[in-house]
Amino acid sequence: MRAMLELKNVSHVYVSAQEASLAVEGLDLQVTPGEFVSLVGPSGCGKTTILSLLAGLLVPSRGQVLIGGEPVHGPSPRVGYMLQQDYLLPWRTIRGNVLLGPELAGRQSRETEEAVERLLHEMGLSGSAARYPHELSGGMRQRAALVRTLITDPEVLLLDEPFSALDMHIKLQLEDLVHHTLRRMRKTALLVTHDLAEAAAMSDRVVLLGSRPGRIRHIFDIPAELRALPPMQARREPGFQDIFEAIWAELEEGEEGGDA
Amino acid sequence: MHRHDDPAAAPEAQTHDQRKAGELDWPAALQRAYIRRQRRRSLAVRLVQVQVLVLLLGLWEAAGRRGWIDELLFSYPAKLANQLWTTLLAGTLLPHVGVTVLETAAGFVLGTLLGTAAAALLWWYPFVSRVVDPYLVVLNSMPKVALGPIFIVALGPGLLSIVAVTLSVTVIITTLAIYNRFREVEPSYIKVAQLLGASRGQVFRSIVLPDTFPVIISTLKVNVGLSWIGVIVGEFLVARAGLGYLIIYGFQVFNFTLVLSSLLVIAAVAAVMYQLVALLERKLTAGRPER
Numbered sequence: 225m226r227a228m229l230e231l232k233n234v235s236h237v238y239v240s241a242q243e244a245s246l247a248v249e250g251l252d253l254q255v256t257p258g259e260f261v262s263l264v265g266p267s268g269c270g271k272t273t274i275l276s277l278l279a280g281l282l283v284p285s286r287g288q289v290l291i292g293g294e295p296v297h298g299p300s301p302r303v304g305y306m307l308q309q310d311y312l313l314p315w316r317t318i319r320g321n322v323l324l325g326p327e328l329a330g331r332q333s334r335e336t337e338e339a340v341e342r343l344l345h346e347m348g349l350s351g352s353a354a355r356y357p358h359e360l361s362g363g364m365r366q367r368a369a370l371v372r373t374l375i376t377d378p379e380v381l382l383l384d385e386p387f388s389a390l391d392m393h394i395k396l397q398l399e400d401l402v403h404h405t406l407r408r409m410r411k412t413a414l415l416v417t418h419d420l421a422e423a424a425a426m427s428d429r430v431v432l433l434g435s436r437p438g439r440i441r442h443i444f445d446i447p448a449e450l451r452a453l454p455p456m457q458a459r460r461e462p463g464f465q466d467i468f469e470a471i472w473a474e475l476e477e478g479e480e481g482g483d484a
Numbered sequence: 485m486h487r488h489d490d491p492a493a494a495p496e497a498q499t500h501d502q503r504k505a506g507e508l509d510w511p512a513a514l515q516r517a518y519i520r521r522q523r524r525r526s527l528a529v530r531l532v533q534v535q536v537l538v539l540l541l542g543l544w545e546a547a548g549r550r551g552w553i554d555e556l557l558f559s560y561p562a563k564l565a566n567q568l569w570t571t572l573l574a575g576t577l578l579p580h581v582g583v584t585v586l587e588t589a590a591g592f593v594l595g596t597l598l599g600t601a602a603a604a605l606l607w608w609y610p611f612v613s614r615v616v617d618p619y620l621v622v623l624n625s626m627p628k629v630a631l632g633p634i635f636i637v638a639l640g641p642g643l644l645s646i647v648a649v650t651l652s653v654t655v656i657i658t659t660l661a662i663y664n665r666f667r668e669v670e671p672s673y674i675k676v677a678q679l680l681g682a683s684r685g686q687v688f689r690s691i692v693l694p695d696t697f698p699v700i701i702s703t704l705k706v707n708v709g710l711s712w713i714g715v716i717v718g719e720f721l722v723a724r725a726g727l728g729y730l731i732i733y734g735f736q737v738f739n740f741t742l743v744l745s746s747l748l749v750i751a752a753v754a755a756v757m758y759q760l761v762a763l764l765e766r767k768l769t770a771g772r773p774e775r
């Protein structure tokens with residue numbers, strides 16, 4: 225199958241007056257349509273750089289970044305992005321925030337408005353559409369941010385630690401919701417996370433990166449029986465602990481090697 | 485809002501009251517007591533304010549009539565009131581008020597609009613903003629009312645010059661304040677818009693401008709005060725009408741009752757104008773959380 229996301233020998237350098245620092249080097253990665261892949265690794269391994277490259281916010285210093293077989297030139301409606309925090313605009317209502325994307329694209333129509341209401345309803349936010357972000361809890365706000373990302377109907381979702389700022393039980397609920405929603409809509413997703421258990425529970429594959437510069441160290445295939453389950457259930461399966469420990473061991477080894 | 489959160493307010497007496505009042509709805513009774521205390525306090529503040537005013541006016545009146553201070557120079561309230569009343573009845577006061585209010589309003593509205601437009605230009609062209617930065621700093625620290633004579637020669641002695649003096653006072657500081665706020669807009673909001681495909685113009689319209697809006701409105705409020713300075717100085721220099729003109733005229737004919745009564749009118753009209761703009765601010769920024 226043709227890859228939905230593809231990195232071909234990608235390297236990226238951040239240049240400033242003080243230094244030229246190599247953030248990622250020689251990355252090769254393919255993500256097939258509908259696949260859920262996580263990027264994990266120590267801080268400074270260039271996870272967010274990779275998302276920015278795929279989102280078209282950065283131009284790779286070397287190599288090629290492809291979405292659906294086409295080179296990336298700047299942000300595109302084919303790619304949705306969820307940030308660590310919701311960053312809902314405080315002066316807009318929840319509905320107004322969700323409509324930001326269609327507004328910017330000049331696609332405000334009856335259908336869009338109906339789609340907004342439907343999606344808000346699915347995410348349990350019907351009653352909050354007319355409220356302002358500061359009136360909502362963290363979990364609700366992040367759900368609203370998810371609706372804002374999904375309303376433009378992107379094929380690919382880039383998730384930049386979207387659960388990291390939430391309380392544990394909200395985080396687990398939201399993982400299930402996101403996992404279920406993306407499966408149902410057949411989206412391709414790339415999740416950056418610090419949380420190895422989250423990566424193992426949600427993904428089809430987990431990519432472990434080494435740091436400074438970021439390189440791919442190992443790619444773990446999650447067993448089919450875990451993949452079939454929602455994240456919260458997958459965490460309770462006996463096989464889950466094995467894959468979690470395998471990733472953990474590899475990460476530890478890399479860090480020791482890095483220190484030596 | 486109406487929680488009882490004043491720890492200094494004798495807790496013992498209240499717990500005692502609660503028991504007596506029966507156990508039903510004692511929190512509401514606490515709240516009523518709290519509101520009563522607050523009201524009494526506000527009333528007391530008002531009362532003292534009025535007393536201070538009456539005392540000062542009385543003192544002034546007595547000092548003027550009894551010759552403790554020079555009556556010619558400092559006048560006294562009864563003379564001011566008489567002056568205001570007769571000019572009001574004769575219809576010679578209000579036209580001056582009208583002229584000055586018009587000039588001031590034109591000054592702070594135009595000043596805020598032009599300043600915001602200039603700030604937008606600087607935001608749009610970072611290169612330009614770096615180039616003009618030192619010029620803005622110099623212009624900002626210069627006392628711009630000193631440009632008055634040049635405006636008079638260039639624009640003629642009239643309303644145009646006076647508004648120009650006002651703008652010279654308001655535009656630069658407005659530009660700097662709003663441009664600085666533009667640059668403090670949360671980068672992640674901008675990132676969100678960019679990821680949704682926003683162009684630079686769309687980022688400005690949908691993120692930068694609305695995020696800065698409260699600051700623009702509060703700058704409008706600051707500009708009310710600055711515009712009064714510009715207008716009065718402008719009127720000192722050229723006018724044939726307006727409250728500033730009345731002050732200069734009173735000074736020239738040595739009628740300090742006229743000077744002081746004009747000042748009084750300025751204070752009153754400026755306060756009303758400020759309150760109106762503050763009201764507008766509350767209306768326009770309603771529903772927004774504090775940042």
